[in-house]
Amino acid sequence: MENLQLDPVTEDEAPENAGIAEIANLVATGEMADAVVALDRLSHDSQVEAVASLSPELAANLMEHVVEASAVEIIDHLPTNIAALILDEVTSDHRADLIAELSEANAAEIIDQMTPEEAADARTLMQYASDTAGGLMITEYVSFQADQTVRDVIEDLAENADEYRHYDIQYSFVCDGERLVGVLPLRDLLLSKRATPLRDIMVANPISVLDTMSLDDVEDLLESHAFLGVPVIDAQGDLLGVVQRAAVEYARSEQQRSDYLKSQGIVGGEEVRSLPLLDRSKRRLSWLSVNILLNIMAASVIAFFQDTLESVIALAVFLPIISDMSGCSGNQAVAVSMRELSLGLVKPNEALRVWFKEISVGILNGFTLGLLIATAAMLWKGDVMLGFVVGFALCMNTMIAVSFGGVVPLILKRAGVDPAIASGPLLTTITDMCGFFLVLGLASLLLV
Structure with missing residues (x-):
């Protein structure tokens, strides 16, 4: 059997390879803060290599913790098929933000290779300005029809538990077709008879926001109500997604940070020292x-x-x-x-x-x-x-x-x-x- 000759690892490459292995271990064990710091210490090429070496699920988790400017640079230099697999696993609001910052040609290629459902979501969310309810919302939510019963809901939750486990679910919504008509309290769901229609236990006419509502107005609404999130509808009243309080707070802090950087003469988005x-x-x-x-x-x-x-x-x-x-x-x-x-x-x-x-x-x-x-x-x-x-x-x-x-x-x-x-x-x-x-x-x- 012929012996394989491996190229020797240079002194410069050794720490980079060790850093890539360290990142994989940190992400696998859920130590995301340390993983982000370790990734930042690598050269740009090694950052791309480190992310590409992870499974799409782990890479997506890491990208959601990395500063957006760095995440965009990394994704922009990944092979499009790998980038598509990673973005398929990223939450819808973050996915749209990342794709919007990619080069136009690369973004189009990546979207074409994403799953049809995620690609459609990305195209929809990218149409909204980042400081509107539509740009802030996530499209991962759980909804049911008003004529379904409590039994239908419980069976659906049990059947799709693996999928819903990855959703940041705070509420379930009740629709008539696509139109939002109510919110489903979990307590009422668990304490009701299995044959009860959802329209009998839902909170009718819930507070919602239009997809075009500004960040300022959404923030004002959440300040006056103790909601963890609020449903987003279009002009016809159709349910589109959910804006979470955490997303609004993050968007406001990002806006303030961006204004500060601009005031100091740093133009073109956020800068971190790991960028080229x-x-x-x-x-x-x-x-x-x-x-x-x-x-x-x-x-x-x-x-x-x-x-x-x-x-x-x-x-x-x-x-x-x-x-x-x-x-x-x-x-x-x-x-x-x-x-x-x-x-x-x-x-x-x-x-x-x-x-x-x-x-x-x-x-x-x-x-x-x-x-x-x-x-x-x-x-x-x-x-x-x-x-x-x-x-x-x-x-x-x-x-x-x-x-x-x-x-x-x-x-x-x-x-x-x-x-x-x-x-x-x-x-x-x-x-x-x-x-x-x-x-x-x-x-x-x-x-x-």
């Missing part, structure tokens, strides 16, 4: 490159007043203080506007009302901060005029910053531009330019 290097670089550079131009504009103001700065060198100490303090005040205003927009407490067309509220705070805070920095300048240099220049500049720039920070997110929202991306950098540029101009302009008039 070029993708990470592209997400950051997309806004950093624009920021260079904005900063050059701010720096040009200093260049214009170069002679003034050389004559009164003490001004160089106060320029970054005025710029930073005004930026902080403006960012506070941006944060409040972004929060109120997300909660629906303010509309994009209410810029004038928001400006009035912000300028009131800006006058008070600007005067206080200006007085503080003016006092510091006078104590340091013994120059009353220098104190007036820097104090007045900070006071005025604070009012400009809060006005801009409060109003611009609303204007951008109304124009269809994501305020989380643009508000911060634009605020920084405006406050820098105005602050530098106020300090150096006043100094040119009063100190030189």
Whole structure:
């Protein structure tokens, strides 16, 4: 018998292979948090290999715990037949989110190889925006017809126990054809006679939400009712799925995290350090490159007043203080506007009302901060005029910053531009330019 010659394992490959084996063991024993950390430590190619080596059920379980950006990258590089098998096992809402983020060609190929039922579900859910009830719902639920009996339900639950065990079932629903007509309390089901029709024990006309309802409205509904989930219907009243409280809470936290990343200039979705290097670089550079131009504009103001700065060198100490303090005040205003927009407490067309509220705070805070920095300048240099220049500049720039920070997110929202991306950098540029101009302009008039 001919001996097989195996290629020796290199030093670099050995830890990667050990990591793949460790992930398989952790997933098999249900230690998902540790499995996710171990997967994150591998190279991108090894991550793909590790997921491909698992059974579809275990791989799907792992993908539901991995950060979505990483899961998409991994699935996008799996063979389409393996990716299809894994996505068949992923819960419907998560499956739709993952497929929606894949490259268009790859998504189409994967869907074509999924089971017909799961593929149809995926196509349906992908039509909804992620922040609507339709985009948040799962299609794994248990429903029965109103003319069925308690015996029919109990027999069905026993017969399909293996399938239903994987559902996150909190409720059973009663339909007339496809139309939702009631919810079936488990207690009433167990205590009723076997021949009792479901329409006699169901809770009729249950609270439900339209598939087009926004995340904000679904969240408000769940806050006012102690439901673990709420059924989703279409305009005809047909039952489509279930939105769970946990899904709404997760969607809200993801939205807030996304807004934070955008505000820090990371564009294009969530970033984790296990993503490919070029993708990470592209997400950051997309806004950093624009920021260079904005900063050059701010720096040009200093260049214009170069002679003034050389004559009164003490001004160089106060320029970054005025710029930073005004930026902080403006960012506070941006944060409040972004929060109120997300909660629906303010509309994009209410810029004038928001400006009035912000300028009131800006006058008070600007005067206080200006007085503080003016006092510091006078104590340091013994120059009353220098104190007036820097104090007045900070006071005025604070009012400009809060006005801009409060109003611009609303204007951008109304124009269809994501305020989380643009508000911060634009605020920084405006406050820098105005602050530098106020300090150096006043100094040119009063100190030189």
